[in-house]
Amino acid sequence: MVDAEHSSQQGIQMSRTPKTCFEAAPANRTAWEVLESLPIPFPVAFSDRDFGGGGSPDSLRNRVAGAAGQAHTTIENPGHFVQEDKGPEPAAIIHSTR
16 A cells, blocks of 8 residues: 655645535536536446545445446555556456446
8 A cells, every 4th residue: 555645734634624625616516517417437436445535435426427327346455546556456447337
């Protein structure tokens, strides 16, 4: 597992801030509007050990239109940077999306 480096105490505090604060930013609200209406397949894959991401698989599963009916996966034992710790697994999930 790779630990994320924070350049400041502020970075550490931001990683612990509830995601609703980030969703309140105008750019993030716009991004959620796009994601909520996204008609393409959108499987959700999360790490079972990401304690600093602040997100929840349910946020995406329940809010993104393209997530309905998709197989969702929990990848076991990587840290926050799933693609670095377990690269082939998320790649296989993306590749198999229809």
